[in-house]
Amino acid sequence: MARSNDAVAAMLLEFAELLAISGGPPYKVRAYEKAAQAVEGHPAELATLRSAELDEIPNVGSQLARKIREFLDTGSVGELDELRARVPTGLRSLLTIPGLGPRRARQVYEELGITSPDDLLAALHEHRLRELRGWGARSEDNLAAAVREAQSAGERVRLGLALGVAERLLQRLRPLPQVQRVEYAGSLRRMRDSIGDIDILVASDDPEPIMRAVTELPVVERVISHGSTRTSVLTATGLQVDVRVVAPPSWGAALLYFTGSKAHNIQLRELALRAGLKLSEYGLFEVETDRRVAGEREEEVYARLGLPWIEPTLREGAGEVEAALHGTLPEVVTRADLRGDLHTHTDLTDGVAPLRDMVAAAAAAGHEYFAITDHAPLLHMQRMTTEKALAQRRRIRELDREAGPALLHGTELNIQPDGSLDWDTEFLSGFDIVVASVHSHFDQPRDVLTARLLRAIEHPHVNVIGHPTTRIVGGRSAIDVDLDEVFRAAARTGTALEVNSLPERLDLNGELVRRARHFGVRFAVSSDAHSVAQLGNLSFGVATAQRGWATRDDVINTYPLDELRRFLAKHDHAAAVR
Template sequence: MARSNDDAAEMLREFAELLAISGGPDCKVRVYEKAARSVAGYPADIAELDEKALRKIPDVGSHTARKILEYFDTGSVGELTTLRKQVPPGLRTLVTVPGLGPKHAHQVYEELGITSVDGLLHALHEHRLRELRGWGEKSEDNLARSLREAHSAGGRVQLGYALDLASQLLYRISGLPQVRLAAYAGSLRRMRDTVGDIDLLVAAVDAEPIMADVAGLPMVARVLAHGPTKTSVLTTTGVQVDVRVVDPSVWGAAMLYFTGSKPHNIQVRELAVRAGLKLSEYGLFDVATGRLIVAETEEEVYQRLGLPWIPPTLREGTGEVEAALEGRLPSLADIGDIRGDLHTHTDLTDGVASLTEMVAAAKKHRYEYYAITDHAPLLWMQRMTTEKALEQRRRIRALERTAGITLLHGTELNIQPDGSLDWDEEFLSTFDIVVASVHSRFRQSREEMTARVLRAIEHPCVHVIGHPTGRLIGSRPPVDLDHDAVFRAAARTGTALEINSSPERLDLDGDLVRRARHFGVRFAVSTDAHAVPHLDYLRFGVATAQRGWAGPDDVINTYSEARLRRFLREKSRALTRR
């Protein structure tokens, strides 16, 4: 279920968005944006807080606190309802266009009368945007590129959003008395980085009440199809959800059938055909007699076909069936193997929680070690200095004495366009761990970007390359890199590549992880957390590692503290010996 903090934060974000669209003052827009970030990242549940307690949350003033209380008391906010009526629905749609944003949406509405995506596309085709104040040929081209990229995504949503929506639906469905089991299947169970339709599977003898309940859920905007055992709905956020009910006796066969990708299912069905069997969502049958052989569990179905159980994250038809037949399935890294998080932020830079709050949250995750890696000076808007970094280090060392967890003082450096980094080698050598990431100039040529990243990899103090391709799913494409050159260098120098667990990044993705493994690359599955709830993103990163066939030994934060420190020391030694 969504946390009350998340609901309130979404309300505040909508306030900021509608104010920006309607031409409200920038200062007021920023107030709501900052409050939304703070509320979303606040570690405690805010639903029971009074106004005085709410005002103790950073960036939440008395005016905002009263709106939050009104929202929890009544389920709506009067001022927000008024704003919604003032903003044309088509204009709100424009805000969802990647690369446009509320202020530019208001501008094209006011100056060109554009109220739809079709109208925006027509204006782009006629090159009318470049004539507006603050626009030009380049910004118009960038918007057109963003629209093309969004179109190529096919209307898919990020994994984290899909999982949250599926969890809310399953919570409601699982509470019905007829339901024995309920779970998500499809690409969501395979933990793909984006999800189209959400597939929910329910085990029950009596399907009719479940179908009726699904059709009447408050988050349902429209019923697309309604049958005795399957109902398809469109949610208020535009995501299609298909709910299927099967008899509990065939649960395993149905889960296998509705989880696997098309290539995986074809391969498994071909195995059945060669054995004189037929596989469907209703079970594994003997073709000659029509007799049901197995159906209750996935393990039984796979076993009868001569296969071990194949983890859902591998079911993509990319060699997992052949590996299973030959006994070569990898032992995958699991969330229980992770001993610490190696990339996190605090409110010293762009995080919203304090050092103490983040460390306390890490301890609740039962981590053996935990790294604080706030931004470095060349990301100038974070206002980091050498003095601030040293003061944070003193605080970390003092906190470590009572925290009951090993704390690593790190930094996230900025890989500049020429590959240079923030601090000199002497100062960088004093950090426990150094992450280096690209944060700007994402459209350099392949040669320039590859040289840029390689220079950081070769630096003796850089242990991890953060979010290596720089992508933001649905809004920013990956940088143009010679991946093989990067992988070879990372393996040779002992530099880990990050699998960033943020659901808007998941970078490296599963395909690149698998490719990098062939070069002997090691990975750091980290959250890049900027708030306490972000530490829970780890499950997305681990799933991505699994999709890349990564085992525990491939992931450096499965190592014991002693082994991790040896790995970090070996980087500088390896380059020093060269």
């Protein structure tokens, strides 16, 4: 079952969107957004909390706590219903369009009479938006690209949502006495950044009770099909789930078959045929005798084909089979290889947890070191100042003397439209680590955006470029930059590029990680956590790095602390390159 926290967060975000599109004060919109983030990341289930405990959640307060209580008790909020009624239906429909935003949605509604995504597409086709104040040909083209990307994504959902649904299903199925083994497969096991549907595989000699149990799961909205060994259902969140039961001797072959991409599986079947074998979801068989020679474990199927076991994240038919045959497939980085986290936020800016709570969570996660990188002054909504940064540094130094991970005081700078940064070089020299990111002006020309990133990369104190392409999965296209130039500069200057682990970002993505490796780029796999719960997102970043064939040596937060500090010194880059 979904957590009540998620439902409450969605309600608060709807409040924020409707306030923004109806012209509500920005501070109030931001208050709802921060409260949504706080409840989503809160470790306790909101439905179990008393009203006084809701009031104590950071960024909630008594007024929003009352609305949350009303929502938890009745399933609705009267004030939100009134707000919905005041905002025209056509205007609300525009909020679903990625890349538009509340302010511009209201503008195209009022000035062009656009009331639906279809109206917007027609206006884009006729180039009518570029005539509006604040628009131009490039901003119109960027919006059209975002709409096309959303359309191509179809009904796909982000990795984090799909994984949460799958894990809750496994928790329900695993205790059934008939279940011997159960695992999710498909693109979810390959950890793609978006998922079309969920494949779950079960090993059992008695499939009928399992098939029946699947149809009765609380998360199921509708049964699509119900068979003796395969059942398909639709969840309340709109995800299709296909559950298959196989006999235990076929488990490994079936898990391999239903995990790999089409291209990966074709290559394996071709290998099998050349060896006089045939491969299916039931096992690996001799062609002449139909005798099964492997099937119970994935490892034995790969071994019988002359291959090492290949990580699920690599099974895309992108050269991994050839590399495995020639012994050149890299040993990719794992979650256990990470020694720390290099990009996190506290409630000093837009995080929802205080510094001590974030540090305690990092200690509980086993981090050897932990960087706090709150936003800098030029992201004005965060209200950071030099004085606040210095006060935080003193507090971090005090905490660093206590048991726990080594603490690094950092900052996430804003790469301005001209490539300049928030603080001068002298002040930046006092930070242990500096992350620099693009947060605005995504539609600049390619040469301007490229120069903007290069200026930040070449800065003597910038260590990491955060979420380098700025893409939002299913929502915002990557900025248009000359990535080869960016990769060359990053490798030359010893500036790491981030693999941001937030499920909505996963930026750099796997394909770009692999491309950047050829230039000698190093990476920081970081959580960009804004709450304690989000520290766990590192597994998504690791999977993304794996999809780019990144090894432990490619990722700077696998380094011991003294080696990491040498890399962060930047001026002595050669000493940090292995």
